[in-house]
Amino acid sequence: MTPPQQFSALKGVQDIFPPDVHLWQKVESLSREVFSLYGFEEIRLPIIEPTGLFVRSIGETSDIVEKEMYTFPDKAGRSITLRPEGTAPVVRAYIEHHLYNLPSPQKFFYSGPMFRYERPQKGRFRQFYQIGVEAFGAVSPLLDAELLSMLKILLERLGMKDLNFEINSVGCGNCRPAYRTALRDFFSAKLGSLCPDCQRRYEANPLRILDCKVDRCIELRAGAPFITDFLCSECKDHFEKVLSALRRLNIPYTLNPNMVRGLDYYTRTAFEVTSEHLGSQKAVAAGGRYDRLVEEFGGPPTPGMGFALGMERLTELLRETGEIVGPFPDVYIAPLGERAIMEGFLMAERLRARGFLVESGYDGSSLRSQLRKANRITARFVIILGEDELSSGRAKWKNLGDGSQGDVEIRKVEEFLASASPGKPR
RNA sequence: GUGGGCGUAGUUCAACGGUUAGAGCACUGGACUGUGGCUCCAGGUGUUGGGGGUUCGAAUCCCCUCGCCCACCCCA
Incomplete structure (x- = not known):
């Protein structure tokens, strides 16, 4: 194959x-x-x-x-x-x-x-x-x-x-041509000593010779005319006013x-x-x-x-x-068993409707691995839903930050999370 | 388009031309049958980028090719 x-x-x-x-x-x-x-x-x-x-x-x-x-x-x-x-x-x-x-x-x-x-x-x-x-x-x-x-x-x-x-x-179009000419005049005698790229620039765009990185060209351009000395009065005035404003x-x-x-x-x-x-x-x-x-x-x-x-x-x-990290889940729902998986699925949707960022397990993996996953994605809370919880009507909660845990009526998980999460729900 | 460097596990990297190509991290499971992080244990079918050559033997040497990176040109 x-x-x-x-x-x-x-x-x-x-x-x-x-x-x-x-x-x-x-x-x-x-x-x-x-x-x-x-x-x-x-x-x-x-x-x-x-x-x-x-x-x-x-x-x-x-x-x-x-x-x-x-x-x-x-x-x-x-x-x-x-x-x-x-x-x-x-x-x-x-x-x-x-x-x-x-x-x-x-x-x-x-x-x-x-x-x-x-x-x-x-x-x-x-x-x-x-x-x-x-x-x-x-x-x-x-x-x-x-x-x-x-x-x-x-x-x-x-x-x-x-x-x-x-x-x-x-x-501008009035003063730049004169500068180009002056630059060409300056480099014309040194043309043979410039690097091949600059010899090409000399024809195509002589201004580019000015930012060549070759040492020899850097030496050769010492004493080259400055464009700022060729600006027409309008351009010169404009430039000076820009600089003055920047200083202010x-x-x-x-x-x-x-x-x-x-x-x-x-x-x-x-x-x-x-x-x-x-x-x-x-x-x-x-x-x-x-x-x-x-x-x-x-x-x-x-x-x-x-x-x-x-x-x-x-x-x-x-x-x-410094790294900017993404949003962390407010809660991870860890269901155990078929019935709990459906209950957890519905609970996740209720919590999201209230503005919580929820991740939920639904592949029936062990509580251990689900907690490990919740920890890895840095969820703030875990809600544990197993057969015991379904029959008693009380879900277990665990705070992964400080390790504290307790239980809460399944119907009141939203209220519990809201009071435990300042600023939530939005 | 030109020049240089580098390609080995998911990832970061080892392996004088010589057994079956290894280790950290990550991942999965277990120790703990329903409690994360810390610790310990276990788990790898890797076309050594691809193709060809040299050799008794190639991840290692040579050639070609592809890819990535850095620099030049130029540009944000």
Whole structure:
């Protein structure tokens, strides 16, 4: 006989189950709570989008578009892509539903899986989850500071420590081209000494040379021009006001003129929140401004700004700060014998209707093994129901915390548990 | 796509090329026929990831392949 085929999850995707899933739930619920204080409302969007949406927003020559998208034709021959990021779909929906007619700024958050066909490593997956926010229609640098503050408050309430807020301005369509030219000029004489990757970057995206990790390239870029010295007066003013607001909020930040964002659509403010406790993929959140994107997609000129949190990286850090355990059963019902099993089954349903978390045995195993199981799942109480109890009408109860026990009328088990469990029933 | 590391029981890991591949934990049962945790005892059909090769003999050496991990590229 051939053994049945065993399936396993695809490369780069993962199952999330207890106890880990409790961390995920905590992050999700706390995010909702904090975001709602700032007026962000949830938006739920498709996971598949037309391929062109990402090609045009992220940039045709970006790695994401060139080699990382899950793209396939549907049955009518349309090119479909599993979303590799969240901003472009939100922008699409914002324009498609004319949300710009509503009072500005419009603020949304989303949560869900993204897909990129990459080689997995620590903190990187092919299906990964992001919680993101996007705000439309506010040019003020105070919005930038407000989003940073909201993010910091969320991370603090999650108990995260040792985070570094790195910030930069990548300028706009007016000033960035001049900087690119200046960078190319700076590196042109050293081109032959740069690593092969950087020689490619020199052509494709010279800003990327700035965050190369090769020692030689790090040496060669000493003295390279800073983008902050090339910002136009509007961008410079905006950046200074963001930084000043951050100082007023007592939010510590690190200026990182070498930080460039991967996606083409960013303008002005760009930032990353990193942790040294992660692997090489150390950004737990990142975002920035995209003041031209809505217009480029056919909407009215509307500034935008947002960020996304990487769920796997976040929960990775939270796992180190202490396990969050799931709910424990209030009571385990241990029936002995056929009649008792049915009685216990009915009792379990009565107790659940009263708001108790109940586990119940119904396979007729010994009292010993049932108590062992109750102990293992850390039930607070055990109710023992055997022939003796059924004939006397009084069930035995046992408190697994202190070992105390006694008996109680079967009809009054609910009342007994309610008085013995503060806060229950709900 | 590139480079490196690792695949042995449910799990964490042992086993100089040499008997029948072992141990902790977990699980199940018992000591205690209806009382958990602590203790003690008992319980393993593992294609040593898969395939091929070298050898009298391979978990161990070689080749191929699959998978996982880490790093690069890039990115949350």
